[in-house]
Amino acid sequence: MRRLLFVAAFAGLLLCACERDYSIKYEVGHTPTMGMSFWNAFQLNINEDLVKDQALAVKELGYADAGYKFINIDDGFQRPRGPEGNFLSDDSLFPSGMRAVADYIHSLGLKAGIYTDAGDNTCGSENIYAYGLGTGLYGHEKEDCKLFFDEWDYDFIKIDFCGGQHAKLDEREQYTKIAEAIRACDKKDIIFNICRWRFPGTWAADLATSWRTTYDIRPWFSRVKYIIDENLWLQAYTRDGHYNDCDMLEIGSKWPGSDACLSPEEEFTHMAYWCIASSPLIMGCDMRKVPEASREVMLNKDLIAMNQDKLGLGAPVVQRQGETYVVAKDIERIFGPKRAVVVMNLGEEPSSIDVSVADLGFESIKSVYDCKVHTEVPEMASESSFNVSLEPHCCVALFVTGKRIEKSVYQAEESFMNMFSTIEGYQSPVYLPNESADMGMYAAGLGCNPDNWLQWNNVFSCKGGEYVASVRYTSANPTAFKVSVNGREAASFEDLSTGDDSSAWESVNFKIKLKRGLNQIRLSNDTGFMPSIDCITLHKAER
């Protein structure tokens, strides 16, 4: 704890305020996909009339105008392949054919989505009945993609991995093959969602628009909390118009055959986190039966603006107190005057947190706007901190404006680790909890491979210049790493050992040159083990 206070005080003293506007204009190609999917509310019980009716509801009930454009048919429209291996849809469920359904969706000014598996079987076919056996893309990648996009004119595809597991495929190889088949289609600008239920690996961003990071969502808060917990440390992987997908929204819906649903406060927390984390917003409910309060949550224009912000950024944890987290991201301009902030209590007891203005990235706050009630909250504007008290599972979602300061502590758990994956059995570095680590987390398992590095992609300097850097590390055995700044080696360290790798931390200090604007700082060791990393602290060198 003493160490945490020291880091906070040290950081506070060394914060560098920028007198003028150094913000950067930037825009991603795709903002997160918005729409609805049939799976959570209807599972395999879909047909043409239902799809058309739900599409019409999205259009008529104001969802389309708010940005929800994709009508995504999920599992359950296929039937076993024809004698030549040709893909077939179920004529009894979709008598006009899949092209006619896409045409209808398009006629409403909406976009059409479809579903398949990377392997042989789809997920729903595994336990239920044989309709989807052998309907996956494996061995049919090119023909099926041509059919879905060029003949049937779908705009989005979700590609599951149950059949991939069944056929024991390598996910990277198979999804790469599929991405090539998609790119070879005449139709362009197809939205491709990987559904591997874990963070697949940084390669996913080269192939897909978004990728699921967790198992399926359920309409109870512990599952929403599990999804948030997993995504808290994945925010560096959402970048350049490619997104972590936290799964469908479980708002305004009950799980088929059950009465389970989220409370109104939980629905708001769920929506607010999906929005600040730039997750796709895919509604998972029966669009004709959404209670008014839930409809309001999904149509909250401020949260949608937070989600659809053109920077497309993830939102790392900037402050933490037990299970109460403050997450924040730039809005509109990188290092601009406006930031989105969500303070949420994921725990089971009420909490009260003093949110630090400096940790939010400001020297002082000019205005705070509450996205739930759509009004300014002048009493929260402050020069040092403001208090937020929260009941369990509740949150506040804010837009904050003010005078920015350079961030001085970059945590390992907000870094981009190039070989990171959460698929079981993969050789991957990890983010781990540890009470003696700053903010309670650190990164381990780095090095021994030229690709196994950690990088902070967003180190911002207002004016550029020389900085004193300090990397906090731990290692039981001698380890080494080198530091590169914007691709150039800047320092290297050997024989680093703290004697214990769970509670003994030490720091190496060195000088680096940053350019004005965004910088990348990488820690690596191509051949040997790296120590575990807690954080890097930066402050401007005195002249």
Ligand code: GLA
């Ligand atoms: C998996 C996916 C779900 C859904 C079903 C369909 O479980 O994670 O979102 O697509 O398959 O069978």
